[in-house]
Amino acid sequence: xxxxxxxxxxxxxxxxxxxxxxxxxxxxxxxxxxxxxxxxxxxxxxxxxxxxxxxxxxxxxxxxxxxxxxxxxxxxxxxxxxxxxxxxxxxxxxxxxxxxxxxxxxxxxxxxxxxxxxxxxxxxxxxxxxxxxxxxxxxxxxxxxxxxxxxxxxxxxxxxxxxxxxxxxxxxxxxxxxxxxxxxxxxxxxxxxxxxxxxxxxxxxxxxxxxxxxxxxxxxxxxxxxxxxxxxxxxxxxxxxxxxxxxxxxxxxxxxxxxxxxxxxxxxxxxxxxxxxx
Numbered sequence: 001x002x003x004x005x006x007x008x009x010x011x012x013x014x015x016x017x018x019x020x021x022x023x024x025x026x027x028x029x030x031x032x033x034x035x036x037x038x039x040x041x042x043x044x045x046x047x048x049x050x051x052x053x054x055x056x057x058x059x060x061x062x063x064x065x066x067x068x069x070x071x072x073x074x075x076x077x078x079x080x081x082x083x084x085x086x087x088x089x090x091x092x093x094x095x096x097x098x099x100x101x102x103x104x105x106x107x108x109x110x111x112x113x114x115x116x117x118x119x120x121x122x123x124x125x126x127x128x129x130x131x132x133x134x135x136x137x138x139x140x141x142x143x144x145x146x147x148x149x150x151x152x153x154x155x156x157x158x159x160x161x162x163x164x165x166x167x168x169x170x171x172x173x174x175x176x177x178x179x180x181x182x183x184x185x186x187x188x189x190x191x192x193x194x195x196x197x198x199x200x201x202x203x204x205x206x207x208x209x210x211x212x213x214x215x216x217x218x219x220x221x222x223x224x225x226x227x228x229x230x231x232x233x234x235x236x237x238x239x240x241x242x243x244x245x246x247x248x249x250x251x252x253x254x255x256x257x258x259x260x261x262x263x264x265x266x267x268x269x270x271x272x273x274x275x276x277x278x
Contacts, residue, residue: 045077053077064133065091080104090131098125114147123156129163148179157193165233168198175206183210192230201226219256221245227263239263 050073061067071085081103088096102121109116155173162168175188186208194200202225209218225231225241232238239262247256260267 050074050077064135066131066133078107088131090133092132095129095131096125096127098122100124112147113145115149117148117150119152120150121152121154121156122158124159125155125157126159126161127164128161147181148177150177152176160230165230167233169202169230169233170195170198170200171230185209185211199226199229202230217247219245219247237262 054070054073058069067089069085069087069089070083073081073083075081083101083103084099086096086098086101087094100123102119102123103117104119106116106118153173153175155171158171158173160169160171170193171190172193173188173190175186175190178185186206188204188206190202190204192198192200192202203223205220205222207218207220209216211217221244223231223241223243225235225237225243227238227240231241235241241260241262243258243260245256245258257269259269
């Protein structure tokens with residue numbers, strides 16, 4: 001009996017050892033995967049890692065034919081970074097160039113289908129012409145199915161080439177954008193600056209607040225466009241243009257007004273009323 005007990009005691013560890021071995025190797029594999037993820041996350045934030053990221057970005061092209069190329073990335077890709085030599089191309093070639101783009105963002109928010117940008121600054125850029133992109137699906141939603149937050153957007157100097165309106169313009173822009181669930185909150189202030197050989201004086205102030213959850217739809221837009229300016233070149237108006245649109249209310253009961261003058265003479269003065277009936 002004693003010998004049988006000793007043999008059973010010797011066999012018990014042998015029967016348990018496969019489970020212990022499996023648990024041990026599972027733990028080692030999980031630890032190895034975790035370590036690999038950490039190394040990738042840390043490694044991609046180094047100079048060689050950023051170069052690899054730049055190479056991958058430069059290989060991408062959207063369905064519309066938009067090609068985004070960048071020279072290099074400086075700073076932390078997980079927070080504040082600087083993009084050097086940003087170039088946008090279409091089938092005809094480059095149409096937009098920005099030597100420096102400063103970005104402060106939270107990239108992991110994208111895992112929640114959310115683009116979260118605290119600050120986006122373009123000190124200076126150049127738009128040579130309007131892009132010629134392939135048309136998309138006409139039935140696609142107007143707004144993307146993703147939440148987009150840009151808390152601070154600033155374009156210091158945007159030089160627009162003569163291919164756009166027939167003459168050069170210098171534009172500055174500041175604002176913020178919040179898009180969620182197919183609705184938008186936008187604030188923007190833009191104007192054209194006078195410089196040698198470039199007319200100025202165009203001014204746009206836009207405030208849009210469309211929040212269905214709060215049953216709210218407000219808009220306030222003001223445009224001043226002098227003769228011979230940027231808007232005049234786009235629209236073909238030869239005299240000064242002024243447009244004002246404002247409205248307050250909610251999705252069930254909304255009213256507003258649109259007013260426009262050309263050369264100081266009334267062009268439009270329209271009352272707009274919206275009523276929703278379930």
